[in-house]
Amino acid sequence: MEKDILVQFKNVSKTYDGDGLAVRNLDLDIRKGEFLTLLGPSGSGKTTTLMMLAGFETPSDGSIWLSGKRIDTLPPHRRGIGVVFQQYALFPHMTVAENIAYPLLCRKMPKHEIREKVRGALELVQLADFANRKPNQLSGGQQQRVALSRALVFEPSIVLMDEPLGALDRKLRETLQIEIRRIHRELKVTIVYVTHDQNEALTMSDRIAVYRNGEISQIDTPDAIYGNPRDAYVATFVGESNLLPGMIEGVGDGGALRVALDAGTGAEALAADGAALEKGMRIVASVRPENAKACASLDDLPSTHPIGFGCLEGVVADLMFLGEQYRMSVSLSNGQIFIVKLSIGESSRFVIGQSIVVYWDKTDLKVLEAVA
DSSP, X not given: OOTTEEEEEXXXXXXXXXXXXXXEEEEEEEETTOEEEEEOOTTSXXXXXXXXXXXXXXXXXXXXXXXXXXXXXXXXXXXXXXXXXXXXXXXXXXOHHHHHHHHHXXXXXXXXXXXXXXXXXXXXXXXXXXXXXXXXXXXXXXXXXXXXXXXXXXXXXXXEEESTTTTSOHHHHHHHHHXXXXXXXXXXXXXXXXXXXXXXXXXXXXEEEEEETTEEEEEEOHHHHHHSOSSHHHHHHSXXXXXXXXXXXXXXXXXXXXXXXXXXXEEEEEEOTTOOOOXXXXXXXXXXXXXXXXXXSGGXXXXXXXXXXXXXXXXXXXXXXXXXXXXXXXXXXXXXXXXXXXXXXXXXTOOTTOEEEEEOOGGGOEEEEEOO
């Protein structure tokens, strides 16, 4: 095991019924001190991966290693891993301080050390004044801070979080996202975080593993996942994306691919990392809504943008106010809906039912993958 790798999944699979696989042939390295998010829809395998690492589920095949030692045969209490659940799992008859002290009592730590560690843990999550309260006297956000503090108090090498903010309202979620990131930076503890919330993953993570059908479709930094998705699934699951099917016609200027899009235009595009593409292949290309642009007619295109190339005519189908911007839906001639994100100032130039042109720079169109 490399010295900066803390956890290794080696060819791990998990089945619950002996038929379908919840996790399939998983090879995953988790680095020391990183914040890794397992992102995917329900049933994609992310929580099963976390539960196997925690010891609450047993792999059907393969092995799991922590700090160079195999742990998939060990019970949860012998793995030294902290776990935070969505539903807090606090003991209702204990005070906040007693809940936090519980893992230390189980480890038979001296009472004076327990007092010091509990005090420090309460200060870390800014709950020093709540030590003697019971869980039912706390808000949901405060209870989750107690659960986080309890998972950290015995100084585990890794903390697992299973959708810990899922039961909280949006404002509180955003506040606790900042708090968890602050604690991660201060303690430099390894965190593995499960969520289906793409914005949460992009905001909090050092790396994101995007799950699909029990496998990892792509694992990389948030900016790489968002800016260079490997396939159409990642492009649409992490953020919003306009998918444009077409065919590769050849290589254009500067090595960019020249494509003919089914929506009715030729365009140049960049290939996604690792995509094996050839002339004549059917492909799917993608452009993010915030990278798309719009104007009233072909005559209004920038002088540097060739007419009839990398642009599509359509009709404004909807304008949705999002607070900081507008989301404009454009119905193209082939019936496809194309999304453009507009600033507040830009939105005043368009109305529902108006004929317009959408376009993009060639560096913002990515050919993701070949399709049958």
